[in-house]
Amino acid sequence: MAGHSHSANIAVRKGKQDAQRAKLFSKLARYIMIAAKNGGGDPDTNLRLRYAIDKARSVSMPKDNIERAVKKGTGELEGVNYEDVTYEGYGPGGVAILVEALTDNRARTGNDVRTLFEKGGGNMGTPGCVGYLFDRKGLIVLDVKAQPDEEKMMEAALEAGADDIKREGTVYEITTDPTTFGQVLEKLKAAGYEPGTAELTQLPKTAAEVETEVGKKVVRLLDALEDNDDVQNVYTNANITEEMAG
Helix, strand or coil: CCCCCHHHHHHHHHHHHHHCHHHHHHHHHHHHHHHHHHHCCCCCCCHHHHHHHHHHHHCCCCHHHHHHHHHHHHCCCCCCCCEEEEEEEECHHHCEEEEEEEECCHHHHHHHHHHHHHHCCCEECCCCCCHHHEEEEEEEEEEHHHCCCHHHHHHHHHHCCCCEEEEECCEEEEEECCCCHHHHHHHHHHCCCCCCEEEEEEEECCCECCCHHHHHHHHHHHHHHHCCCCEEEEEECECCCHHHHC
């Protein structure tokens, strides 16, 4: 939707997530473990692992925790066997919600997520019911004030394989294919640009506008889902404003 800022949607919900640091570390450790399990323990050759480690470092996760998670993933240390699972459903107002989880018990996690949907005024749907409304993308956000040379920044991003660059208020939003996310991020950092946000995410193809009271109910459901220990990421196509998130 024209004028819809992906970074604004992320920013208004970031504070609550970052406040739960211990739980965040636990979730990131799982993410690192499964990345190392699937692609090996070398972040230079395993882009998913490199991204997971960068994400952990960005929230000051201790180095020992990161190394231990890598070793559990590669089998050097004994650890729990986690697997990826995605749930799809609808929130208040019929907005689309995607839930990404890492679990050692699909039945438990599925039941928990279904219950949270129902308690939050939504319902869990069948696989594929809302997934088509999102695109898996890399999203890199740069502060406009910190980028004195817009042309140079755009040239660096596009040469590295960025899909699109647009200005949204005080930030530039750079979107990439997941396969080129790492190289675009590295190119920008090498050119001296430090992103405020850099993550692989699910971006809605079109934002769903909702009334404030409905939006508040959506936020409560998203928060409840994110509070589940097995849930890694929650995405919605609802356009969440600061008033709703507050």
